[in-house]
Amino acid sequence: MMLDAVVAFFILGIVCQLTGAKLSFPDGLYKTLSMFLMIAIGLKGGLALQAHVDPSLLTMSLVVIAFGLTLPLLAYPLLRYFGQLDKINSGAVAAHYGSVSVATYAVAVALLEASNISYEAYFPLFVVLLEMPAILVGLVLAKGNLKIVNGEFIKKELIANQSILLMLGGLAIGYMGGASVQKLSPMFIDLFSGVLALFLLKMGIVAAEQLSTLKKNSIFLISFAILMPMIGGLAGTGLGLVMGLSAGGVALMAVLGASASYIAVPAAMKESLPEANAGMSITASLGITFPFNVLIGVPFFIALGSYLVQ
Template identity: 55%
Template sequence: MHLDVIVAFFLLGALAQIAKAPIKMPNGLYQSLTIFLLIAIGLKGGIALGQYGSIDLLWQSLLVIVFGAFLPLIAFPLLLKFGGLSRVDSASIAAHYGSVSIATFAVALAVLEAQEISYEPYFPLFVALLEIPAIAVGLWLARDKTQVLDLKKTLHEIFLNQGVLLLTGALLVGWWAGDQSQKLMPFFGNLFYGVLALFLLEMGRVSASRLQLLRQYGAFIASFGVIMPLIGATLGALFAPLLQLSAGGTILLATLGGSASYIAVPAAMAVALPKANQGLSITSSLAITFPFNVLVGIPLYSALIIEVMV
């Protein structure tokens, strides 16, 4: 499997952290890179939505929401029964794995475009939709009569967190502005790969810095962080024909199914489930699943799906 040049920067960041080389980015720059990627992906998807949107997209969107709600129902019993975790921790981690990683999606886009594999250009709409249902299902799975849910704060974190707000907002701006959005693309389009490379450089460092926590959380979390992405990606690939997706779209849905949130869901769960061990969730999604998908998962999903469909 070919290693994409973008992914090489992730490895560089991880190796630098392991070697204790001081390359940590300022927090402000890291936040700026995140905001750039969210807007760039959303804007591009919004432009495509205005060009290709149809009534068929409505039922596709509904099926995507169902898919996102189903994934936590798979992860939860694995964590509860096999992992021996508490109900609240199992529900919190399951919500992370029902939601998506915008960075993983960005890497998948870069890989597809580098290989000149076409995909449905309105896919960022599905990314935005997949951020929300998993959180709702996670809260339902964690239901506890003794715990009082701050509904206002929880809804705020679900619908107005940075990831959902910027991705959805940029998508709507791109859809509304149409051709006018093209004047922004020299910035958000041409610089996309360079910004993604810088982002992955920092993500490699952050992921490697959390590997030591696996000694605390045990082998099960390490195993789950690999097995669940494979399950989610398989379900995504099997679900794709219902949406009549191309080979590229199938790869993207498999990637989203195999990814895990480390931005939107942690913020929501910190408010809604304060008793949950957030370090456990972040370590699994960021230290295990994200590197696995970037280094192994995306090339594997791509190769298998192209072999079957092309």
């Protein structure tokens, strides 16, 4: 099977880091590429949503939110009782694995489109909905009570969250902008794969850097960071089938279940759970799970979705 060119840039980043090549990105470029992808994903979803508004979308959205609340509850006992982590770190890591990775979703979309596999237009909305529920559950599990989930936290992490605002804003602009949105296509649609390739090049470098930090609990951490995406991905596959999604939709639901956050959740944990070991969570989600999903998980779930929905 031929390796997708976009994914190949991720491997190139890993090779550059492991061989000691001095490949540096200009200051702020990583954040710019990340912002571009979030806006582009929202716009693409909004454009497609113009012609595909589904009356059952509210019900499906509630189901997706419930899915986001469930995933950290599956991860927590694995971390607490098999990994022997304390409550604080078990809750923090579980939150990462209940939330989503926008980059992993972007890779899945690129591979689906390259293979001409269609998917439901409203998935960017599901990405937004899955950003935050796991953070709330993770904090409650870590602290053992609901007091940490206060009004200030909800305002800062839910209402003013950059990822949520950019994707939801892009979705609204794409949906309500009508024909005028086509003016943005040369940048946000036509250049999507190229920008994603640059982003993955950077992510390959960062992922390889994280691998060098594996120390305590490394065997369990590696095992968990591979097992949990499979659990979440298979659960997402089952959910997609129950929801009656297309082959591409089932694959994307699986990818959302399999991915782990390394942007929104770390920021929330740093603010609300500073005593947690941030390095362990980032190493697992970015150093192990992200490469696993890009190279193995996403192609597997796309193939599984195509096999199950024919």
